[in-house]
Amino acid sequence: MSDETEFIAAKNASTDGEFVRDATYINDRVVKGLEPGSDPVGEKIGEMRWPVEAGRYRLMAARACPWASRSIIVRRLMGLEDAISMGLAGPTHDINSWVFDLDPDGRDPVTGLHRLQEAYFNRIPDYPRGITVPALVDLPTNAVVTNAYQKLNFDMLSEWTDFHRDGAPDLYPEAHRDEIDELDSWIYPTVNNGVYRCGFAAEQGAYEKAYDELWASLDRLEERLATRRYLVGETITAADIRLFTTLVRFDAVYHGHFKANRSKITEMPALWGYLRDLFQTPGFGDTCDFPQIKEHYYNVHRDVNPTGIVPKGPDLAGLLTPHHREELGGSPFGSGTAPGPIAEPSERVPAGHRAE
Incomplete structure (x- = not known):
């Protein structure tokens, strides 16, 4: 909806x-x-x-x-x-x-x-x-x-x-499904939906409850990702995809627009490195269109942003800087391979809409 x-x-x-x-x-x-x-x-x-x-x-x-x-x-x-x-x-x-x-x-x-x-x-x-x-x-x-x-x-x-293509990764491996589901049981309500619970809260108490739960979970994730490259196991799984789509919007939208403003992801070393690692992995950053993301939230949510003004910032070029997460071990696709370039022109994110 x-x-x-x-x-x-x-x-x-x-x-x-x-x-x-x-x-x-x-x-x-x-x-x-x-x-x-x-x-x-x-x-x-x-x-x-x-x-x-x-x-x-x-x-x-x-x-x-x-x-x-x-x-x-x-x-x-x-x-x-x-x-x-x-x-x-x-x-x-x-x-x-x-x-x-x-x-x-x-x-x-x-x-x-x-x-x-x-x-x-x-x-x-x-x-x-x-x-x-x-x-x-x-x-x-x-x-x-x-x-x-x-x-x-x-x-x-x-x-x-x-x-599936040859070399497609196993994003929901049998050995890790319970752990993936357990992570989702608290990441979804407090982080993925938690930013919305902050932004759309209609009472101060409801906002502060959502805010506190959001940051408790982000601190928990910061600690977890300080010693491991991915959320579960040694490769990318569905858990990483679920978290990525929230993290990549955080500084551009959720920090200000949804008042989730204790810290920026760029100020949390493990989460910032993790986000850059995923963003630079084929299939992740090459599907992100930041002007569209910002225009949606700031223009559509007139209850939150009555003027509809879309901010020019922040500068997102840092997403392309070295992350050094490979030092923690693991590899994005394990025994699989990365997807190739996007073949269909209409599915490519336009130049100027990426973190360039």
Whole structure:
């Protein structure tokens, strides 16, 4: 959903001013074992199973959104570009929907959609909840299959294996799944969602509670990453992707816009080195568009920033400076390989939109 919609829902749902994220999604899955071209199996939306089928689905995303950025990174690291195409919405929108205003005539070139909302209505007329990215759209019907980002990402890792590139990494290794899930159990509410709980708090007490929990967790992560290159094991995992999309937005957006301002990530040595390490890894920094990220938060969140003025800073060139994290051991992809250059011109972040 748009963050404006989330904020309105939060004010209605909470009696103490705390931001409450609407986490109700269309939980359909795309799985192996079903005949390509077949209809989904199941009778209830949210519990249906769709067949893995190259070319059938389009990932609708927005570089501005951290949840969508996770899916963009997973798709690129696993080499699923030829199997699952991608449409990119622009960074600003109204309360109704993300809009494909980056494309000619304001329409996604594959689906012809102007608003992502149309794909939701094609599946559920007058869909009553927020219009979120990422969303997977069924091209034959132009209807949303799922917007449950965590399950969507898991399916790209575990169900689309026949279409993974040679050398694709194991981002959710069996030996570390419990540890990855345990980390997510506190990083998600206090860090990923914690910055939103700070920014959208409607009462001082709710803000201070979220702020304290955020910094307790960031201090905990700073200590953890002082002695290890990645969050879990010796290679990049899903845990790193989940944390990266928050950290890379922190100094540019969350520090000021969301009042998460005890410190900047550049002032925390381990987290700053870790962020630079990931940013310089193919699949991470090359998917980040900072003007879009800043325009989204500062322009769309008029409850937080009434003027809509987008700050010129900060200088993000430091993301490209040496990090020396390789001295801690490990390697980004283990026995796998890095993804190659982005082949599709429309998926490349424009020059001047990166940390240059």
